[in-house]
Amino acid sequence: MQPNFSMNFSPQALIFDLNGTMIDDMHFHAKAWYQILNDDLNAALTWDEVKVQMYGKNGEVLDRIFGKGRFSEAEVLELSVEKERRYQKEYFPHLKLLPGLADFLDNARQAGIKMAIGSAAIPFNIDFVLDNLNIRPYFQAIVSADDVTDSKPDPETFLKAAELLGLAPSACVVFEDAPKGVEAAQNAGMACVVLTTAHEKEDFGKYTNILRFVKDYTDSFLQEILPVRV
Known part of the structure; x- marks a missing residue:
């Protein structure tokens, strides 16, 4: 309707x-999250699972996957900045x-x-x-x-x-x-x-x-x- x-x-x-x-650019966001979540944090998520979870604030993504309180505010900020740094580096030639x-x-x-x-x-x-x-x-x-x-x-x-x-x-x-x-x-x-x-x-x-x-x-x-x- x-x-x-x-x-x-x-x-x-x-x-x-x-x-x-x-x-x-969503493919590039997914790629950066996939690397952070699996290579750095050992979440063992599939590509499709990452795509489903990557909405909202970066801290909310981490909370949904690992549980609220798993990371300190400083760790969330560090992971967030690193994820965006990887995304920007990969996506910039295609921007x-x-x-x-x-x-x-x-x-x-x-x-x-x-x-x-x-x-x-x-x-x-x-x-x-x-x-x-x-x-x-x-x-x-x-x-x-x-x-x-x-x-x-x-x-x-x-x-x-x-x-x-x-x-x-x-x-x-x-x-x-x-x-x-x-x-x-x-x-x-x-x-x-x-x-x-x-x-x-x-x-x-x-x-x-x-x-x-x-x-x-x-x-x-x-x-x-x-x-x-x-």
Whole structure:
């Protein structure tokens, strides 16, 4: 079941998850986690098990796998930084926006749409993407893992982004690639566009806030949700 939005629905703000939504990098995150969890911490997880567990804050990933309290705050920080260092080193030669996103960001800005980042990534990773791709000026607000108490599917990330933009949740459309992110948007009362970079449509069957599934930002639907410039 789809939400009851008409085709001329035009949001006042767009909130983007980052990894897997603006860039296609989830394979590299999974590879870094696989190495940390198995080679360094002897978790003996399969590739598929790692992919299922790697959502939310890095400390939450470790808690889910090893149990809460296994690592000190200092150890969590050290493991987190090392995981991101490995991810960035592997991914940097491949770093680029998803097809069509550069033009979409330009068109949204010209149409007067506010934009924000709402990600479970730490600032170290958000800065890595925004600054290496020179896209920071597009965003009026950035909400990272460090800015919230509760990770997705809790709505705090997206609600805080809307608050920073000065808009009601109903005025925002979220771009996500993961079921937990779509659930967070639904919990925030926000419509969502899903990028199918990491998950199949079947993984999102229980959510009712999805406007459209798109492969990338060349999909013509994305131009339809922007207001017509006069």
